[in-house]
Amino acid sequence: MALQLGDVAPDFTAETTEGTISFHEWLGDGWGVLFSHPKDFTPVCTTELGEVSRLKGEFDRRNAKVIGLSVDPLESHERWVGDIGDATGHKLNFPLIADPDRKVADLYGMIHPNADNTLTVRSVFVIGPDKKVKLTITYPASTGRNFEEILRVIDSLQLTAGYSVATPVNWHDGEDVIIVPAVSDEDAKEKFPKGFRAIKPYLRYTPQPNR
Numbered sequence: 243m244a245l246q247l248g249d250v251a252p253d254f255t256a257e258t259t260e261g262t263i264s265f266h267e268w269l270g271d272g273w274g275v276l277f278s279h280p281k282d283f284t285p286v287c288t289t290e291l292g293e294v295s296r297l298k299g300e301f302d303r304r305n306a307k308v309i310g311l312s313v314d315p316l317e318s319h320e321r322w323v324g325d326i327g328d329a330t331g332h333k334l335n336f337p338l339i340a341d342p343d344r345k346v347a348d349l350y351g352m353i354h355p356n357a358d359n360t361l362t363v364r365s366v367f368v369i370g371p372d373k374k375v376k377l378t379i380t381y382p383a384s385t386g387r388n389f390e391e392i393l394r395v396i397d398s399l400q401l402t403a404g405y406s407v408a409t410p411v412n413w414h415d416g417e418d419v420i421i422v423p424a425v426s427d428e429d430a431k432e433k434f435p436k437g438f439r440a441i442k443p444y445l446r447y448t449p450q451p452n453r
């Protein structure tokens with residue numbers, strides 16, 4: 243069965259462009275983002291890896307490590323890395339897993355045989371400090387992902403892990419959030435001293451509590 247939210251992210255050992263890693267040990271006690279690429283030396287993947295390198299500081303700020311995967315061998319990755327810097331202006335600054343025997347791809351269900359028998363789809367897994375899967379996204383090979391969106395989800399996950407709130411449609415860090423229905427109005431007055439406004443009894447907005 244496919245990995246689901248709340249499942250423990252499977253551990254593995256793999257070769258990467260930054261040496262051999264044991265995934266859980268490498269994650270440490272922070273957040274992680276594992277994402278797959280269909281193939282080396284492909285145009286969309288090249289743009290994605292450049293973009294994640296550009297955004298690396300934003301992931302660091304959120305205590306989130308990033309790691310890519312492609313089912314080509316390490317020697318191919320090492321040649322591709324040069325192209326990524328040339329093509330995007332951003333040198334690869336995080337590890338890229340070499341998974342030629344598809345060990346990790348199979349563990350994470352990154353190959354969807356009815357889409358393609360051998361190449362991985364564009365999977366994203368956000369993993370929490372408890373090593374559990376917090377977000378999964380699957381894109382087709384032909385569509386590059388929006389990594390600003392992954393950062394936005396991490397902001398939401400980190401906020402909702404600490405407070406009894408959820409985040410509304412198109413929310414961005416700094417905007418008002420929603421008090422979860424399980425919190426009564428009475429408790430909300432205590433928990434959210436900045437106050438709240440009720441649009442409906444079940445839809446109550448409050449300023450972002452950690453700001």
Ligand code: BEZ
Binds near residue numbers: 285286
């Ligand atoms: C790409 O990264 O450009 C790509 C990879 C596989 C299929 C289509 C596009």
